[in-house]
Amino acid sequence: MTRQFKEILIKNLFALLAFVAVLVLGLIVVFLFREGLPLFRLVSPGQFLFGTAWYPTYDPPEYGIWPLIVGSFTVTLFSCLIAVPLGVLSAVYISEIAPAHLKNVLKSVIELLAGLPSVVLGFFGMVVIAPWLQETFDLPTGLNIVNASLMLAIMAIPTITSISEDALYAVPREFKEASYALGATKFETIARVIVPTALSGISTAVILGMARALGETMVVLMAAGGAAAVPESLFDSVRPMTASIAAEMGEAPFRSGHYHALFATGMVLFGITLAFNLIADAISNRFKEVGSGTL
Amino acid sequence: MEKDKIIRAKNVDFYYGSFQALTGVTMAFEKNRVTALIGPSGCGKSTLLRLLNRMNDLIDGARVEGEILFEGRNIYAPEVDPVEIRRRIGMVFQKPNPFPKSIFKNITYAPKLSGVHRKSDLEALVEESLRQAVLWDEVKDILDRSAMTLSGGQQQRLCIARALAMKPDIILMDEPTSALDPISTARIEELIDELKQRYTIIIVTHNMQQAARVSEYTGFFYIGKLIEFGPTEKIFTNPSVKQTEDYITGRFG
Numbered sequence: 001m002t003r004q005f006k007e008i009l010i011k012n013l014f015a016l017l018a019f020v021a022v023l024v025l026g027l028i029v030v031f032l033f034r035e036g037l038p039l040f041r042l043v044s045p046g047q048f049l050f051g052t053a054w055y056p057t058y059d060p061p062e063y064g065i066w067p068l069i070v071g072s073f074t075v076t077l078f079s080c081l082i083a084v085p086l087g088v089l090s091a092v093y094i095s096e097i098a099p100a101h102l103k104n105v106l107k108s109v110i111e112l113l114a115g116l117p118s119v120v121l122g123f124f125g126m127v128v129i130a131p132w133l134q135e136t137f138d139l140p141t142g143l144n145i146v147n148a149s150l151m152l153a154i155m156a157i158p159t160i161t162s163i164s165e166d167a168l169y170a171v172p173r174e175f176k177e178a179s180y181a182l183g184a185t186k187f188e189t190i191a192r193v194i195v196p197t198a199l200s201g202i203s204t205a206v207i208l209g210m211a212r213a214l215g216e217t218m219v220v221l222m223a224a225g226g227a228a229a230v231p232e233s234l235f236d237s238v239r240p241m242t243a244s245i246a247a248e249m250g251e252a253p254f255r256s257g258h259y260h261a262l263f264a265t266g267m268v269l270f271g272i273t274l275a276f277n278l279i280a281d282a283i284s285n286r287f288k289e290v291g292s293g294t295l
Numbered sequence: 296m297e298k299d300k301i302i303r304a305k306n307v308d309f310y311y312g313s314f315q316a317l318t319g320v321t322m323a324f325e326k327n328r329v330t331a332l333i334g335p336s337g338c339g340k341s342t343l344l345r346l347l348n349r350m351n352d353l354i355d356g357a358r359v360e361g362e363i364l365f366e367g368r369n370i371y372a373p374e375v376d377p378v379e380i381r382r383r384i385g386m387v388f389q390k391p392n393p394f395p396k397s398i399f400k401n402i403t404y405a406p407k408l409s410g411v412h413r414k415s416d417l418e419a420l421v422e423e424s425l426r427q428a429v430l431w432d433e434v435k436d437i438l439d440r441s442a443m444t445l446s447g448g449q450q451q452r453l454c455i456a457r458a459l460a461m462k463p464d465i466i467l468m469d470e471p472t473s474a475l476d477p478i479s480t481a482r483i484e485e486l487i488d489e490l491k492q493r494y495t496i497i498i499v500t501h502n503m504q505q506a507a508r509v510s511e512y513t514g515f516f517y518i519g520k521l522i523e524f525g526p527t528e529k530i531f532t533n534p535s536v537k538q539t540e541d542y543i544t545g546r547f548g
Contacts, residue, residue, distance in 0.1 A: 174392035182405040183382030197395055
């Protein structure tokens with residue numbers, strides 16, 4: 001075997017392995033669309049997306065997922081309101097302010113938070129938060145937007161913190177020195193130089209955190225209440241898309257309208273997550289810095 | 296004579312953890328003059344420079360003994376705010392380090408921190424600083440472009456302009472031309488010559504010709520000690536210590 005032949009062999013082997021991942025993703029997408037698209041023989045895409053009645057098991061069935069979309073976005077946005085400030089500020093604290101020993105402790109605790117199984121969080125929401133919410137605010141149920149958002153926020157924080165922290169860590173030391181040498185305090189340096197320089201990475205972190213919250217299933221299945229109606233207050237129950245798919249797939253007869261509707265919901269979810277990732281990508285490319293002191 | 300000394304080190308020892316980087320350094324810097332600090336790598340000259348505006352505070356485990364008197368006041372006294380000191384003693388670094396912001400915002404960074412917010416004041420400051428740094432003609436039409444788009448030499452002059460905008464008394468330069476090409480280096484050296492009319496300049500350099508060209512006084516450091524300090528002409532033509540002579544003639548270092 002010549003050396004050149006070996007090189008070619010190795011190169012192609014690696015290419016093949018890399019393409020396996022792409023292939024798998026491609027096949028999943030094909031499958032998703034093959035099972036989802038037949039729904040549109042029964043209802044139009046407009047009726048499906050914006051119809052406000054989700055009664056897939058009635059006769060005649062109604063396949064409007066607008067309440068599910070609203071449910072997903074409400075819990076995602078509300079959880080981000082909690083998770084973004086907490087996540088980003090913890091990242092700032094860990095990377096810029098905390099003393100070295102505390103830094104390591106905090107980092108591992110946050111990583112541990114990421115390793116918490118979502119079913120445990122859902123359980124916590126169900127058994128601890130829900131009764132508390134119900135009693136404190138005198139609600140018919142404690143399984144609602146607030147509860148699910150709180151649990152989702154806990155899940156999104158590690159993603160947001162660790163990606164933001166990487167971005168903050170990557171801010172060149174030279175920028176910090178320049179700022180201090182110009183008579184800036186630590187706070188001014190963080191607010192005017194470090195965070196702005198890391199902003200693209202922080203935005204990516206926020207969007208990926210949102211994508212994580214949007215795609216999360218178990219927590220919302222257990223803690224969001226499951227009412228397929230457009231919510232009127234933050235204490236209403238909702239049924240996010242993921243929860244709906246997970247709860248109903250088991251009972252939907254194979255290749256029935258309901259079955260296709262759930263796959264079509266999966267398509268919508270896939271589209272939204274894809275869009276989030278593309279936005280995150282675009283942001284991190286757009287603000288990419290040329291680096292310091294290029295000669 | 297005594298009045299002309301703007302900043303002086305008195306018996307300064309400096310430690311990074313348990314490593315002693317400076318031993319018993321005593322020297323005084325004259326106002327409106329250029330003083331060069333030379334010596335082989337690791338001799339402590341940059342450490343001394345960074346002590347003069349308390350930049351070494353940022354290093355964990357750093358410890359200073361002795362006094363650094365700026366206008367007669369010890370800048371390491373407990374009641375002294377390092378931020379205040381850094382506003383009066385500017386610094387230019389080895390690698391050009393403009394912020395990834397517009398040229399205009401780079402210059403206005405320090406003035407804004409000290410409370411200048413009127414647009415007309417800021418514009419005047421930007422022009423004045425860039426003119427002093429001999430960069431105005433090259434960038435006056437692109438002030439809102441990112442500083443990262445400038446060449447290395449232009450970036451370094453921008454960093455000098457940025458330091459000038461806070462109207463310091465002293466400018467510390469830490470090997471400001473070591474990352475630049477010969478033409479940019481020559482321009483920075485001309486600039487240093489201009490700036491000494493108004494500012495006191497202390498420059499660390501590895502380039503001995505540069506020290507000889509730009510400075511009035513030179514201090515030679517070796518293993519954390521100030522070996523010899525005096526008028527540049529004397530240091531380079533008739534040094535009184537053998538080690539200085541050996542270094543300058545290229546026998547070591």
